[in-house]
Amino acid sequence: MQYQSIKLFLSLLFYFLYCFSPVISLNGDSQVLIRVKSDQLHDSDGKLSNWVTTSDQSPCNWTGITCDAQNKYVVGVDLSRLGISGGFPNGFCRIRTLRNLTLTDNSFKGALSSLSLSPCSHLQVLELSSNEFNGELPDLSREFGSLHVLDLSNNNFSGDIPTSFGRFPALKVLNLGGNSLSGSLPSFLSNLSELTRLELGYNPFKPSSLPSSLGNLSKLENLWVPDANLVGEIPDSIGQLVSLTNLDLSDNFLSGKIPYTIAGLRSIEQIELFNNQLSGELPESLVNLTTLLRFDVSQNNLTGHLSQNVASMSLESLNLNDNHFTGEIPEILASNPNLVQLKLFNNSFSGKLPENLGKICDLVDFDVSTNDFTGELPQFLCHRNKLQNLVIFNNRFSGKLPESYGECKPLYYVRMANNKLSGEVSSKFWGLPELEFLEMFNNNFEGPISPSISTARNLTHLLISGNNFKGQIPSLVCSLRQLLFFDLSQNLFFGEVPSCVTQLNKLEKLDLHQNMFTGRLPGKLNLLIALTELNLSNNRFTGNIPPELGNLPVLTHLDLSNNMLTGEIPVELTKLNLNQFNISHNKLYGKVPSGFEYQFVSSLSGNPDLCSPNLKPLPPCPRPKHEIVYFASVLAICAILMLASLLWSFKIKSDFVSKPKRRWKVTTFQRVGFSEEDICPNLTEQNLIGSGASGQVYRVKLKSGQTVAVKRLWGGNLKPESETVFKSETEILGRIRHGNIVKLLMCCSGEEFRILVYEYMENGSLGDVLHGGGAALLDWHTRFTIALGAAKGLAYLHHDCVPAIVHRDVKSNNILLDTDMVPRVADLGLAKTLQRGAGEIDGAMSRVAGTYGYIAPEYAYTLKVNEKSDIYSFGIILMELITGKRPNDACFGENKDIVKWVTEAALASPEVKTTENTSSCCRDLRKLVDPRMMPSTSDYEEIDKVLNIAVLCTSSFPFNRPSMRRVVELLKVKHHKLESPK
Template structure:
């Protein structure tokens, strides 16, 4: 009996000891698991894991929540700048873990099937990480309520069948992953507790199933950016709790379903960029709308008048449809209205006056319609306006003065209307304006000199108006200006010399005005000028020699009062018509012009100076020849191959440096220029190359002597031309631009190796006597 009691006491003691020590073993294991996780994320740029120490309690670690028994229940480390590979084989040994939140980090690698061991998870967030590979089957996670995998780089076929047993799922976010294309999954419409479904941009195709109407708890349904087709099912009207419906950028057809009117809780509706048609009358019942986006469809009919009574509406985009009739005049007058874009429709009537009533509007875009009437004066005080675009309508009247000076406006586009009056001095307040487009109106008066204060201007398009007076000299202060179009007005006086300070300008058109005086020579210093049209004015004097430095696609000085000789570089056939109508011009090249006298108007003193300079030049040339011959005799044994060359390739090369250097000889010479010679090189494999040999000279045109100074420290003169050509051509990859294979540089000279093109340059085709028919439309 005593032995039995003794054994019983020993057994009870062991049980007590086990029950007392078991939690310690569990906690020790959990500590090791978390330390393993910390080690896997040790490259993270964050201090969030600093509290995870081997001597600490896991329940005190940042991001860790324990249950009543002291076991790890939640890991919340989302948006913590973590990087590394998740050790799921270790994490899923945490027996009580029901929340794993690692979203919005930089975690990478694959998600393994070890995730199935986290069978008690109710919340899983791996979204917005750069993972890779397919996502595994997770059928074991049947208790999940929240699943976030959006934007995480998963690919391949998603295991939709994994969702079949997740009957408690309320949030499913799988969008923005490049999955394989698949029809709308049947498993989705069986998840009756879903209130948030995000399947945007994850390759869903086919029709939206009518059974979508069974998900009556849905508040957010986002199916945008997929390949969905067919009609929007009328059953969608059963989703009476829906707050947001996003269907944009699919291939949906048909009309807005009749059941749509039942979605009276809907605040955000976007079905833009589809092929929907019919009227939009269904939206008149959606009185809680905050944002309505139906642009780029085929809708017709009118805009429901009820939209003018919507108390929450702040965004309305209906552009590129076929809508007709007027806009509700109370539109946007109730809430903090943000923007409207109804461009490219057939809308008529006046502009609603009170869309900026609350002072929050940023965009008014109503271009390409048939609106009439004046611009409401209320918009002149809309200080938040950034884009004001009403071009291509039938609007009229005087533009309210304050419109020109809106402090945050970036675009004022009122072109192709019937506006009158001046551009006022208020323009000086428009510090952010980049584009001023008011062409084809009836604007009059002078161009306000205060326009120089609008220093962000990039484009000024005021052509085809009735503006007069002088072009303000302050135009030169607009350093960002790239396009100035003032043609077909009544401007007079001189062209401001300050225009030559607009270093970014590429397009100047002042044709058909009454401008007078000389053409400013400063225009010849504009580095990016591509088009210059000063035709049909009253300009006089000589054509500045500085214009010879420009390479223009469009050049027109015709029908002015210009006199004197045409600069030689402009006396090419392509510019012949560009100088017509100037009887005072003379040229020895154009037969249509009178011949210039031999002295070309030079005085006796100038001719004497030229003769002296010519004699001096001959003497210097003779001296130079003597010195050159002596040096040639001294250095006759020196060849190009003795130089130290630096090769920089821009394509895969099939030739060597020696192949090029061996071909630089007289019999291969095919062209000469001021900077050097051009040689044709035939490689052993039959490939033909063109090699441009540029000599490096100092500021006096002398050969540079050898020294130990690094090449890059001596770039000047012709070498700057070489650097510019290399920088430009090496960055271009275009079928119609000659290919630069490599550059080869030494101390005394530089080589550019191109593909060989036998028919010369485009300049030769256009301007020389070797014209030939081009094989594209000109």
């Protein structure tokens, strides 16, 4: 009886504990969570405000908390993207039922020691990516045997990968990418036989080979090791990765051939091997990879022939550019129905392209430029009417442009320069409605420009020089209001230039030289306010030079030579800041206006009736007869003055001889009407307008009325930093000519000083206007114009300068604004040239260059410099323009900058896009947008588009940031689509 009573009591006790233990557990979990929030978390935005004690004591509905569906105990804590900071909150691990701890994309920082992690050994998922953890990776004990996912990517971890990382039997995901790991790539990672994802890219490892034991990872689906200093050959064991869908070994130093065993990758969908040093032929075994969707081995030094069997793959995108491939493209490539992208540029391919290429596939992107292809172009490239990019320049293609290309409605980017193409271009091709860029120079095309070109209203570049085109320019070309570059030079055009060409007010270059144009120069050329280059030479123009040419604000190149122009040289031309000028071999006469420098004398030759009193070898101008009457009296007065001056000269002779001449070296980069003697006396305290790290800036108004900005560098040649800035500014700015880059007019160096003279920007810097009380003057249209202009200036540095130039200190204070708020990129004292082969400037720099708040995150700890650093800084400027706030405004809260603040606000809206293909949406941006510019409803739509571009530019990963050229295109596309008539 007693035994039965005891048994009953134990049964009741067990039932009580079973029923109420979840309640007890939840009560304890709540207390743990609240204690961790109080002691270990900094929640400045109040995202965890609902973590409070309630009557039911259940945390299951709290932000970021996941509970077991049946037993209701806490199994997961996910605080991703909540803007939380602090050290590693190991207090969470006191919840013994916790299996998932995710802290991704916050501001947690500090070292991650083995001791601090020890309470968390029961976790299955530990995700700490995109934080600010540093120091060495923790050496984890064997108690972490249940770990399935370990993601420590995008932090600042350094040193070696601990050997303990090779002892996790259940680990399926290991992501250490985007850190500063500097040890060797260890072979013991091949012991993780359950791995499905191994991601180690973007770490500065010591030169390491892929381990031959890599094939042990038979369950691996994603092998992601770009930019990790890999060397040696790809091991044959790669073929044992039968589950692999993505192979990315790009941006390394791999050499040798692609192994034949790659045929074992039966599940592969993407292979990326670009930018390595691989060589040899592509193995025929690739024919067996029939599930391959994309094969990308671009930017290598691969050599050899393209195997015919490669072409039988079910390719969607074939990217073999920037290699040393040779041989012909097999015809079987045209049998691939899945091909969307074909990029073979910068190789040595030869022979004809497959005749039926494009006939059965939806080809969108086609680029075979800079090879040695011959024969006619395939007529079916746009058979499915999907082709958008047609790029074939620098080959030996011949024959006519296929008529079928005129039916290719989506085509918007065409480059076919430097070939041997001939015949007339169809009217349908001239009038393709989406065409934006048409480059056909240096071929043998003939016939007229069709009036149908008026339907190509998006055209920005029309470059058809060096052909046999003829006829008159159709007046309908004036409807191309987006045109920026108009080059018809070296053809057989004749007749008068349509006067309506002056309506193309966005035009930056107009080049019609070496044709047979007649008649007068178009009037009202001053309406082309964006024009930087005008070349009308080697034609048959008559009449006078229009004086309004002198009113073109940014014109730097003017060539009217070898025509039949008459009359005098307009004095208005002296107002231009030209670096190239030529009006030689015309029929001009009269006195050359004062203000022309000796450097332009040769540009006046071939006009025998020109004269000048001081420009030799031009003859002096004859004196008018009435001047002879005064000559004798003037001569007498001069004699008297000469005697007086002779006496005075004797008095000061000894002083003049005793004082040494100041030894100044002066270099002029533009045509200027002043000298160093006009500048130096004005460098006074009263004219000081600014002071920076490299020197002081003065505003100097000259006697001529011109105002210039003068930078006097600290310490002259006695300070190495000043010498570096001086050399950089003079070497780089001295050779740059762009409407959105500040003009360096002159430099002057002496033993004790260095000065740089620039054009003066009346509205100062963008930073001063935006943050100094002038922001109300900047409506959205003005801000957008500033953004686009600055982007064009940076794109010129990155893409059009040879070698390319990286600014390294892009910020709003280095964007200057003229009277019309046109931006100029300034202060290139820290700029460096970029050697494309190296991919960066002189390896790692000895110090961080740039300004706090604008420095790209990878630059701060790797000191590697490339154009992506400038792009990040430009993204900050876009955010400044939208928000009106400084990069590190105090209102963001502790440990938060403008990128994190804007990104969090953007991510808070489900409509936000972080890719280029951004669709229009109508989000409420009032919390982000600077209210001082009072945007309209339509403005908000464009602001939303630009905001997405800013987010792209400030991506944590440099390779995700678009190029500056792409940024310009995106800005133009967004603006154009919003401005176009409905």
